[in-house]
Amino acid sequence: QITLKESGPTLVKPTQTLTLTCTFSGFSLSTSGVGVGWIRQPPGKALEWLALIYWDDDKRYSPSLKSRLTITKDTSKNQVVLTMTNMDPVDTATYYCAHTPLTTYYFDYWGQGTLVTVSS
Amino acid sequence: DIQMTQSPSSLSASVGDRVTITCRASQSISSYLNWYQQKPGKAPKLLIYAASSLQSGVPSRFSGSGSGTDFTLTISSLQPEDFATYYCQQSYSTPVTFGPGTKVDIK
Numbered sequence: 510q511i512t513l514k515e516s517g518p519t520l521v522k523p524t525q526t527l528t529l530t531c532t533f534s535g536f537s538l539s540t541s542g543v544g545v546g547w548i549r550q551p552p553g554k555a556l557e558w559l560a561l562i563y564w565d566d567d568k569r570y571s572p573s574l575k576s577r578l579t580i581t582k583d584t585s586k587n588q589v590v591l592t593m594t595n596m597d598p599v600d601t602a603t604y605y606c607a608h609t610p611l612t613t614y615y616f617d618y619w620g621q622g623t624l625v626t627v628s629s
Numbered sequence: 630d631i632q633m634t635q636s637p638s639s640l641s642a643s644v645g646d647r648v649t650i651t652c653r654a655s656q657s658i659s660s661y662l663n664w665y666q667q668k669p670g671k672a673p674k675l676l677i678y679a680a681s682s683l684q685s686g687v688p689s690r691f692s693g694s695g696s697g698t699d700f701t702l703t704i705s706s707l708q709p710e711d712f713a714t715y716y717c718q719q720s721y722s723t724p725v726t727f728g729p730g731t732k733v734d735i736k
Binding site for chain 1: 661665672675716720721722725730
């Protein structure tokens with residue numbers, strides 16, 4: 510059974526760096542083809558893809574946010590970490606991590622999401 | 630980037646109705662199109678991948694079709710638990726992009 514759970518601060522100040530951790534079980538990020546992605550959703554708005562990391566450490570980023578994002582994995586801990594620098598109130602959103610199978614770009618298992626508010 | 634559009638943006642329907650939602654890509658994406666259902670306060674749930682493949686555990690009243698730039702999600706007989714927002718997503722290339730969503734509510 511695949512599960513994922515996001516963790517991190519619920520409130521960050523403008524200009525600060527956000528660090529979110531996705532802790533998962535039921536699969537290994539050392540298995541060929543497997544990946545974990547991050548997607549966010551501002552309140553009342555649509556989904557926005559942020560980043561993906563694969564078993565072979567291949568990383569993909571949203572071009573519009575690439576300069577602010579870093580995605581890393583710790584296979585031994587079954588964790589994926591996303592950092593986003595220079596946070597702004599427009600980055601207020603629910604942040605989800607999700608499993609992607611077989612070197613695809615779709616998401617078959619999702620975490621519950623974590624709401625991050627950016628405010629001074 | 631590949632832009633995704635959906636129509637309608639919202640619709641009202643009754644239990645038992647046949648519902649069709651359309652998704653269009655700004656360029657050909659072959660069959661790399663996926664559909665998600667999202668209920669308020671919950672994470673999205675994958676319904677259909679590769680345009681027409683039903684995700685395990687998803688009821689057979691959900692179906693998908695299309696290829697190239699035009700795709701359709703059909704709910705053959707709407708059930709009370711189907712009232713939600715539906716998103717399409719292209720997985721042809723990165724950046725991955727989602728449609729703006731279609732909200733299905735009760736008539």
